[in-house]
Amino acid sequence: MSQNTLFDKVWDLHKVSSLPGGSDQIFIGLHLIHEVTSPQAFGALKDKNLKVKFPERTVATVDHIVPTDNQSRPFKDNLAEQMIETLEKNCLEHKIRFFNIGSGNQGIVHVVAPELGLTQPGMTIACGDSHTSTHGAFGSIAFGIGTSQVRDVLATQTIAMNKLKVRQIWCDNKLSKGVYAKDLVLHIINKLGVKAGAGFAYEFAGPAIDELSMEERMTICNMSIEGGARCGYINPDEKTFSYIKNKLCAPKNKYWDKAITWWDSIKSDENSIYDDVIKLDASKVEPTVTWGITPGQSIGINQKIPLLDDLSPNDQFIAEEAFEYMGFNPGQSIKDTPVDVCFIGSCTNGRISDLRVAAEVLKDKKVYKEVKAFVVPGSEKVAIQAKQEGLDMIFKDSGFQWREPGCSMCLAMNSDKLIGNEISASSSNRNFKGRQGSPNGRTLLMSPAMVAAAAINGKVSDVREFMKK
Amino acid sequence: MKSKFTPPIGKITQINGQCISLIGNDIDTDRIIPARFLKCVNFDLLGESVFEDDRETLKGSHPFDLEENKNATILIVNSNFGCGSSREHAPQALMRWGIKAIIGESFADIFYSNCIAIGIPCFTLSKKSIQEVQNNKDNKFLFLEIDLKNSLAKSKDLTLNLEIKESSRKMFLSGEWDATSTLLENEDFIENKLNCLPYLEFNSPIT
Structure with missing residues (x-):
């Protein structure tokens, strides 16, 4: 205990x-x-x-x-x-x-x-x-x-x-x-x-x-x-x-x-006792994208979608369901997957620093012509701050729609929804079946910077390629 | 349509009914009740929309659409059932469809506490036992008698040792699963707590 x-x-x-x-x-x-x-x-x-x-x-x-x-x-x-x-x-x-x-x-x-x-x-x-x-x-x-x-x-x-x-x-x-x-x-x-x-x-x-x-x-x-x-x-x-x-x-x-x-x-004491401790190396983490229908089904941008045999028996059932729903094949790359919609916002990544990072990627670039992209600030304060910094103009100039604050297409309780089996690159938190408003809509979770990169290329991309001098 | 819904009340000691199996891990609350049905100020009509999108996709072959399951009251599920959103609309929709108890490999935490709070006992069984029940050829006519007191479920030729958190089991047996009145009994302690929290001293009230 x-x-x-x-x-x-x-x-x-x-x-x-x-x-x-x-x-x-x-x-x-x-x-x-x-x-x-x-x-x-x-x-x-x-x-x-x-x-x-x-x-x-x-x-x-x-x-x-x-x-x-x-x-x-x-x-x-x-x-x-x-x-x-x-x-x-x-x-x-x-x-x-x-x-x-x-x-x-x-x-x-x-x-x-x-x-x-x-x-x-x-x-x-x-x-x-x-x-x-x-x-x-x-x-x-x-x-x-x-x-x-x-x-x-x-x-x-x-x-x-x-x-x-x-x-x-x-x-x-x-x-x-x-x-x-x-x-x-x-x-x-x-x-x-x-x-x-x-x-x-x-x-x-x-x-x-x-x-x-x-x-x-x-x-x-x-x-x-x-x-x-x-x-x-x-x-x-x-x-x-x-x-x-x-x-x-x-x-x-x-x-x-x-x-x-x-x-x-009230901080944890140095000699605190935990029920469990897990250690991992953050330097090994790559830009990460989900390929399935749970937030656990993710890979690094340069990795391949796992084969069934690579997964533990407990994870195979939901993986098969994910392959069928997403229309992806085991072993396929996630990089270069075409996207229809790009969404930046939500309680996960709708804050001012998220908007700054995305705007930095988007500056002087254009959203790919067939992509619908929109940004929903997390709050009125975030929106005001972003406008003061001119971020709204960077988004608009690139082709993003600038919206009013709310939860929006994270869970699609308003009119912001995917249509049919559209694929969205989304800075939100859940890629569940139907989560973004269409019963067969597909969600790829990623960071706001990665959403911005996907918006420019019209497909899942490695944002680090935009950062090379 | 089913008979009129009456919510559970008081002590819950015994649940007898037909089982309905829903196979799959990580079935989230968005699937149980899609977000568009959350646009309501009461829970009354949710029963009709339970698993709406999954049912639509399966065009009549979803377990919740099969004629043989229409009177089922005990839901048999796999692991991490009810993950995702905290929406109580999910167990409310299941309950209004007719579900009175759930037996599964495991449940997501918030879903589990929502079920307890509205009077749906959730029991766990090993993966093997769940699969046995789900693969039972006579499953569509499997009736279970669940005895909360002894955490047992019995059918004609099957006895299952169910597991349930002891605190939940006791609350059902005593009728205290509807927690508000129990919590209110400690009113003095609540007032005392309010007066001794350090941060209430250095924060002005939010008005």
């Missing part, structure tokens, strides 16, 4: 009681809500005649259903309009702070909370969205919950949960040029498998992780869930503190030093 890790310390601090069945009642320090998984929870509160216990511990924004072309109200899509109206009404009625469209702070919930300084080390954070693990980048214990648990957090600020085991994933050395956090996390998921994280929290550590910026760390923790780990985290350090400093909701003045002292104290 793990001891003295950040996870143990934060869990113990937030434990309210041991429940009769053996699980723990855990206090949730910060609860984030959005329009998709909260309406039924508010409905259940009403049915049970309960109030929101601590409205000041919940923050709302709208992201999944928002259109990214025309955001004027009412939305063209009646169902989407009904969902945003329901959230507006619930927040008003229960006095919950809501960052609506046009507030300057709306966006994907996992982009917005860190930007506002809401996400801080040592907190427990829950949200009805599996990518809540993103916030673990700050040394918080953050995990996705379902709607019944959203109801429980609203009503009690606590949930019933079994304590997780802790696996440390130690990443040695440094990522090489043209290789990004997205490549590293895809590599990790490929090595460990998509279900290895069940029952675990992942602690990402080591020189390669220390080297990453906060936004890159968010990309890593974001995709913990794709490796089966509901929660992923990184111990806080100077980069964490300086990212938070001066944000809207950051501790101010005399409280700042207090905060830092406490944040320092």
